[in-house]
Every structure is written in C-alpha cells, then in structure tokens.
Amino acid sequence: MVATRFIGWLRRFEKWFGFVAAILIAAGLYTGLVTSSPDYYQGEVVRIMYVHVPFVQTAMLSYFTLFVCSIWYLWKRESVVDNACHAAAGLSLFFTAGGLLTGSIWGKPTWNAWWVWDPRLTSFAILFLTLVGYLMLRTFLEDKEKGATFCAILAIIGFIDLPIIHFSVEWWRSLHQPSSISTRGISIAPDMMVPFTLMGVGVSILFAYMLMVRTQMLYLQHLLEAKQGRLLSEGQFE
C-alpha cells in the first residue's frame, strides 16, 4: 500500500522535475558556453567546470541519498526503498564517472596531466570503486532480500568517503583548488556564478528526475518477477 502510494506520487511529479531540469540545464549551458566570459588564467578551458562541478556535486548528493535510503531500508525493510537505493547507486556511479572524465579533460591542459594522485581525486576514485563494488554485490547475491540488506550495509560503510572528499582540500596540501563557496566567502566572478548555479541546480533536479524514473522501473521489474514466480508456482500445482 505504502509502495503503491509512493509510486503514484512519483508518477505524478516526475514530468515536472524533468521539465524544470531541462530548462535549467539549457539555460546553464547557454550562459556557460556562450555568454559568460573566459577565465583570466584558464581561458576557455574553464567552461568544462560548468559541467564538471555540477556532476561532482550531484555524485555526492546521490551517494548521500543512497546512504539515507540504506539506513531507511535497514530500519523499515520496505522493498520500494531498496529500489530507490539500487537506483541511487547506479545514478551515483554515472555522475561519479562523469565527474572523473570531465575532471580529466580539464586537468590535461591545466595541470598537464590526465590524472594526479591528489587527495581529492584519489578519494573520488575510491567512491567510484565503492559504487562498482556495490553493483557487483547486487549482481552476485541471488536472494533479493539478502542482497538489499548487504548492499545497504556496504553503502553505510562507504559513506565515510564523502567527508574525506569534501575536506581533503583543506586537510592536505592538494593540487585541486579549495571550495569557491565557503564560510570565507564566494570567490567566483558574478557572470560565472550564474551558469554555475543554473547547472548545479539543474543537474541536481535531473538526478531527482532520473531517480524517480529508475525507482519506478526497478519497482515494476520486481513486481513482474514476483508475479512470474506466482504464475509458475500456480502452474506447477494445478
């Protein structure tokens, strides 16, 4: 009952999330790629940041969603929450991979290296590997309930990486720049702030939209498997 109501709610609002995300991302890409000025030091290369930073922020947001849903699942044991966990893990992997790729493309002209073993990059790569392990664990566990519990446990343990990623630039001597928006103030030019904000909010809402769609897909897949199992067992006993 709870699951049906939740899925109904998702179906009602997903289109709005998709629509708003599309508008914001389109506006963000236009302002970022066309109207904003190039950086004084980096030149045109800075425009990759309008994709890289939102992807990284959304990767961390999606892992945080996975963490919260995992605790919720261990507490309430609702299968639709497990569907949300599975969806969040896949999306988190997508955004993490996107963040690593775009960061690499930015790093080559700026640092003259595709990759450096910088604390932030290393901890972000650990997040990627943790998510790969999560999805592999799901595949290898045939019992769905056991898979859901064990994956939730892994997601909770893996959450330690998120504060390390965030604070790594302050704790260690890092090549990666520190946060541009912090308690010390904002160190971004106003005409760069607009595309950053539009893309940041837009990609986050895109994640929410994708999460809604993917959760429904997994819920329906689960339902279909359950019905197939019931039909098969009924056929056997007729």
Added chain:
Amino acid sequence: MHFFSVVKWIAWKDLLSEYRNRENISSMFFFALNVILIFSFSFSLDPETLKEIMPGIIWVAFGFTAIIGLGKSFLIEVNNDCMEYFQCLPVPKGAIYLGKFLGNLLFMLTVEIVLFPLFVLFFNLTLLDQFLPLLLISAVATIGLSALGTLFSALTVQIRAREVMFPILLLPLSVPIFIGAVEATRGALSGAPLSSYQHWIELLGVFDVIFVVVSFWIFEFILDY
C-alpha cells in the same frame, strides 16, 4: 551469556583452531614471503630510492596478506554449518564481531611481526631505532584493516564468487588506512621525530574508531541471514 565472555570465547576458539592446524597463518605468511621475494627481484635500486618506496612495498605485502587471511575468517563456520548457532546466540551480535575481529587482529599482527625481520634481511634495512614507532603504526593500521576485513568477510562468505568480491569491497574502503600507514611508515623509516608523522597515526586512530564502531553496530544485520 555475558557479552565479554562471548567475545573471549570466540577469539579463543579461533586462536585454538589456528594453533592446531596453522592453516590460515601459514598461508598468509608464505604468500607475503612470495610477495617480498618478487619485490626484491623486481627492484634493484640504490639504497636512497629503495628507502623511498619501502613503505609502499611493506604495506602492499601486508595488504595482500590481509586479503588471503581475512577473507577466510568466517569460512570455517560456514563449512561446519555453525552460522545458525551464531544467529541463535542470546547476545548482541556485535560480541561475535568483536571476538572474530580480535582473532583476526592477532593473526595479522603475528604475521607482520614475523615479516618485519624478513624486510630487514632482503632489503638491508636498519629498523632497530624505529622499532617501537613501527610497531605502533602496524598495530593501529592493522586494527582498521581487521575491522573492515572481518565485516566484509561475513558479508561475502555467503555469496558466490566470494574470492573475487572480498578484495573488490575491502580494498577501496581501506585506501585511507593504507595511505596513513604508508606515510607514517615513511616518516618512521626516514628517522624523523615522531611529532613529524604523528598526525598520520592520529588519522589512523580516527578511522579505527569509526570502522570498529560502525561494523559493531551493523554486524547484526549480516547475521540475520
């Protein structure tokens, strides 16, 4: 049953079992020995460069040892159908985790203590002055490694392809432990004062507390299956 008596008896069971058949410790030791031999063949460097990469070599060897040893932590219970007994024990399941964790910690420390003289032998190191700091670093790092390894061993022992899944799950999350251990070991081997690498040992201590506490709390959910 009292909580600490369960911890004590589970650790004692593992130590006694290992003392009788020596299967786990010997496989960990000889695997690590092979790794050390391969590294000593592979790198023919001047002493100064060797000193730079030595901490990495030490902790790679200990890391592979952990994969071999910790991965089999719950195998004996699964093979003898004893996991159900663990589930039925009328104590917090964290007591079982702590007992297994203590046993694994002692196995790892034993192997590391035996391996350090071999590093001195094959790589011509002088460790006498830094013996106590190195012992401290090994102990603190091994606590974190054993904490994570025990939890993931319980997680993966019941699934197919456990030999593949255990290192895939353990290694990414233990990277902070390895980084801290390598940096602290580098400081110790270079003869620097403890205050210059103390912050790495403190970082390892923080990770140890987090991993042990979270694993203790979360272990109950694994044993429900």
